[in-house]
Amino acid sequence: xxxxxxxxxxxxxxxTHGLNARKSLGQNFLLDLNLTSKIxxxxxxxxxxxxxxxxxGPGGLTRGLLSQGARRVLAIExxxxxxxxxxxxxxxxxxxxxxxxxxxxxxxxxxxxxxxxRVAANLPYNVGTELLVxxxxxxxxxxxxxxxxxxxxxxxxxxxxxxxxxxxxxxLAILAQWRADAHIVIQLPPSAFTPPPKVSxxxxxxxxxxxxxFPADAKVLSRVVAAAFGQRRKMLxxxxxxxxxxxxxxxxxxxxxxxERAEQVPLEEFCALARAVAQK
Ligand code: SAM
Numbered sequence: 001x002x003x004x005x006x007x008x009x010x011x012x013x014x015x016t017h018g019l020n021a022r023k024s025l026g027q028n029f030l031l032d033l034n035l036t037s038k039i040x041x042x043x044x045x046x047x048x049x050x051x052x053x054x055x056x057g058p059g060g061l062t063r064g065l066l067s068q069g070a071r072r073v074l075a076i077e078x079x080x081x082x083x084x085x086x087x088x089x090x091x092x093x094x095x096x097x098x099x100x101x102x103x104x105x106x107x108x109x110x111x112x113x114x115x116x117x118r119v120a121a122n123l124p125y126n127v128g129t130e131l132l133v134x135x136x137x138x139x140x141x142x143x144x145x146x147x148x149x150x151x152x153x154x155x156x157x158x159x160x161x162x163x164x165x166x167x168x169x170x171x172l173a174i175l176a177q178w179r180a181d182a183h184i185v186i187q188l189p190p191s192a193f194t195p196p197p198k199v200s201x202x203x204x205x206x207x208x209x210x211x212x213x214f215p216a217d218a219k220v221l222s223r224v225v226a227a228a229f230g231q232r233r234k235m236l237x238x239x240x241x242x243x244x245x246x247x248x249x250x251x252x253x254x255x256x257x258x259x260e261r262a263e264q265v266p267l268e269e270f271c272a273l274a275r276a277v278a279q280k
Contacts, residue, residue: 019057019058030194046120066096075098078104123150164267173267221270236251
């Protein structure tokens with residue numbers, strides 16, 4: 001019996017079901033249920049929410065979420081070897097855990113979820129950033145999710161939460177912070193995982209804002225920011241040349257010095273520039 005439920009400890013689960021970690025699937029498991037419960041608590045009040053979990057593996061975070069009272073958990077797992085272990089969790093929490101075998105990049109979870117929805121995951125590193133970008137760029141805002149509580153390599157977590165003037169500040173920070181609050185809530189050393197990865201990790205909690213922090217067209221903002229950070233060492237008047245022929249005038253109209261570099265420009269000014277670029 002474990003510390004948080006009547007199911008066996010995760011080391012036993014892994015042994016019983018032969019779940020030796022596979023690098024190709026980004027498998028670095030969390031086996032400490034106190035830690036997975038701590039991560040689950042960072043997801044906020046889940047008692048009245050459906051929670052989408054990507055990559056439950058042997059189910060450490062899944063058990064954390066269910067023991068925190070999640071109304072329902074929908075877990076998408078690519079590795080069929082994990083399904084019997086997850087079925088045991090399903091049996092212990094009747095009608096509260098649905099597991100779908102498949103690739104999270106190809107499954108539309110909305111078919112299975114009822115709002116309000118929170119997302120929580122110890123993501124496979126190889127698909128983590130791609131999923132985050134998808135969650136941050138839905139067709140309409142606000143998105144279907146209230147919050148995202150996600151594990152990343154520490155370096156990626158810094159890129160999501162970075163402030164202007166830092167090396168980590170770039171497209172991901174702007175994308176995340178334009179329409180969400182984003183904070184690092186837990187930092188973890190490699191030794192927290194089995195097997196330990198090479199780098200440290202962090203849990204980032206993002207809360208969707210009801211509307212963007214500053215008005216801008218999403219596509220124009222994305223184009224401007226991609227061009228600006230694509231050549232981050234250049235002055236904006238050079239890196240943004242391809243965005244509009246009269247870019248210097250538009251930079252000035254947005255209150256930005258054309259000699260500035262992308263790294264120094266706060267989100268609010270990028271949004272002003274996107275508006276200036278969008279003007280006929
Ligand atoms: N959540 C578990 C934990 O905390 O111990 C496992 C985390 S492990 C870092 C990532 C999990 O994602 C693995 O179980 C892996 O099989 C699964 N996975 C990898 N790629 C996936 C994909 N494209 N879609 C769904 N699951 C995936």
